[in-house]
Every structure is written in structure tokens, then in C-alpha cells.
Amino acid sequence: xxxxxxxxxxxxxxxxxxxxxxxxxxxxxxxxxxxxxxxxxxxxxxxxxxxxxxxxxxxxxxxxxxxxxxxxxxxxxxxxxxxxxxxxxxxxxxxxxxxxxxxxxxxxxxxxxxxxxxxxxxxxxxxxxxxxxxxxxxxxxxxxxxxxxxxxxxxxxxxxxxxxx
Numbered sequence: 001x002x003x004x005x006x007x008x009x010x011x012x013x014x015x016x017x018x019x020x021x022x023x024x025x026x027x028x029x030x031x032x033x034x035x036x037x038x039x040x041x042x043x044x045x046x047x048x049x050x051x052x053x054x055x056x057x058x059x060x061x062x063x064x065x066x067x068x069x070x071x072x073x074x075x076x077x078x079x080x081x082x083x084x085x086x087x088x089x090x091x092x093x094x095x096x097x098x099x100x101x102x103x104x105x106x107x108x109x110x111x112x113x114x115x116x117x118x119x120x121x122x123x124x125x126x127x128x129x130x131x132x133x134x135x136x137x138x139x140x141x142x143x144x145x146x147x148x149x150x151x152x153x154x155x156x157x158x159x160x161x162x163x164x165x
Contacts, residue, residue: 026066026122041155044162048084051092051162053155058128060149061100061158063092066124073111073123085125092127095161102129 029040030050037043041053043063054062065088067081074082093105106128110117117123 024070024119024122026119026124027070030066030068038155038159041151043155043158044088046084046088048081049088051088053151053158054126055151057147057151057154058106058126059130059134060147060154061096061102061127061129063096063127063158064124065089065092065127066122070122072121074109077123089125089127095158096127096129099157099161100129103132104130106130 029042029052030045032040032042034042034045037045041055042050043053044051048069049065049067052064052066054064065085067077067085069077069081071077071081077085089107093107096102096105106126108126109123110120111123113120
């Protein structure tokens with residue numbers, strides 16, 4: 001049997017992640033200097049939204065499109081932001097498809113804590129590439145999900161695709 005170690009996920013699985021950031025983490029990420037984008041896993045900055053890799057991905061290539069505007073619900077979002085959010089979602093699906101050839105995608109927002117939002121005060125769109133057989137007994141029995149590519153490798157693969165336009 002092959003053993004895979006993903007030690008960075010244990011604090012997240014146990015719900016004991018200590019945040020170093022006070023306030024809204026999604027606002028803090030976009031307010032950081034562009035020189036910190038690699039460290040913060042920010043792949044792209046648009047006019048109204050930015051694209052960031054999920055620090056605790058459900059699968060390799062898990063991205064989030066996040067508005068700069070600190071808004072918790074869709075009705076409160078301005079039209080230009082909503083339009084760019086969906087356009088960047090389309091772009092992310094296209095470039096993830098080109099780079100990873102997934103067999104499908106999960107797209108979604110959890111609006112509100114009751115709906116499953118981990119960060120409920122700042123909405124964001126999840127884009128999760130999916131492959132046949134990418135889930136197994138590990139999340140159910142073992143309480144862990146295996147991610148076959150390090151975040152640094154995923155960033156290095158995806159960043160050039162965003163720079164290409």
C-alpha cells in the first residue's frame with residue numbers, strides 16, 4: 001500500500017487552523033502588494049475581482065474568484081463586479097481545462113454560514129476540477145482528502161496561463 005502524507009491539512013481537518021490575519025482574509029489578500037501574489041497564491045488581478053488558489057483545496061487546481069468589494073450576498077453586489085466574477089469563472093474553467101484536462105468541474109458559492117460558507121462575510125466562487133475516481137474512501141473513512149500536487153507546483157503551472165491573457 002502506498003502512503004501519502006499531507007501534513008499541512010491536519011489543522012484544517014481538525015478545525016484548529018490559526019489565522020495570522022485579522023479581519024477578512026479575502027480583503028487582506030487583495031490589499032497585499034502584487035509582489036506578494038505568489039506567497040498569497042493570487043494568480044490574477046482584474047478590475048473588480050481577483051483569482052486565488054484555495055489554501056485548503058478540495059482537489060488539485062481548486063481556484064476561487066473573489067470580488068474586491070467586501071460583499072456577503074449576490075443582491076448586494078454591483079453589476080460590474082458580478083459580470084467580471086462570472087467572466088473570470090469562465091476563464092478559470094477554460095485554463096484549468098487546458099492545463100489539467102479534468103473530466104468535469106464543480107462551481108459554487110456557499111452564501112451564509114448555514115449554507116456551508118467558511119468565510120461567510122465575503123462571497124467568492126469556487127472552481128474545482130474533477131476527474132473520474134478522484135474521490136474514494138479517504139474523505140469518508142479516513143477524514144482526509146489526498147491532493148496529488150503541491151500548491152507551489154499548481155501555482156507554477158497556472159500563473160503563466162493567466163499572464164497569456
